Amino acid sequence: MPTVFLLSACYGKTDQTLSPPENARRVTIAVRVPEGITLLPLQMLYRSERCKTKSYNSSNEAYEIRGYNGFMQAFSPITNSDIRQQRIAIDGGGKCQWQLNSIKVSFKTADGNPLVKGKEVFATNYIFDFDDYGFSDGYGTGKAKESRGDLHIKTDFFPMVTHLDENDISLEFFGGETGYEKWRRRYKLHDTQKIFIEPNVHLTKVVTLIPPDQIEGRDFSAIYPDGSTEKIPYIYPNY
Secondary structure (H helix, E strand, O other): OOOEEEOOOOOOOOOOOOEOOOOOOEEEEEEEOOOOEEEOOEEEEEEEEEEEEEEEOOOOOEEEEEEEEEEEEOOEEOOOOOEEEEEEEOEEEOOOOEEEEEEEEEEEEOOOOHHHOOOEEOOEEEEEEOOOOOOOOOOOOOOOEEEEOOEEEEEEEEEEEEEEEOOEEEEEEEOOOOOOHHHOOEEEEEOOOEEEEEEEEOOOOOEEEEOOOOOOOOOEEEEOOOOOEEEEOOOOOOO
16 A cells, blocks of 8 residues: 555644545546656545634634644556556545545656756646635636536646746646636536546647846746747736
């Protein structure tokens, strides 16, 4: 079995052990991993109505919320395949009767790729919510969109190199501006038993973003793989 790591801190004496019943609902997450890509461990967040914890409002007054229980778990390889998968319990069981709230799937450019050198590398994320929001919105996925049944996601991604200044260069994958629903990578799931993510990564088709000239204006410039250039609003090239 893959090693499991605890993400969240223990609250008091809360028992964070998972012990799914034999008839527990489960979900399978599979990812086709293209060459040159590193698939990061799956992140899972469970919540409990039975085991409460405290949060605080702006006046520093405490109030009770559902307990948190977070883990990371590596994906398992499938023999003679570029697919990695993991099967996890939605009904986590245990003394706290943990229930799966959200999972996060992330991948990035492999460290051995020359594109990585001298850049801050950001992961591409998918978030799947089985309940109300668990993970924050700060993962570049956009707002959640409703989805019923099994899910098969295929998206074309392009490396995007953003120059903020000569010492601040980042690398991430661009798969459409997630402010638009059709390119969002966050889903609110209903009756889902299998999720299959199939990224089509074009590693040689690099998009470069250049910051605006202090004299000419505020728009970035995008340089596309064919050498063409255009001014773009914000930092979203023409997908």
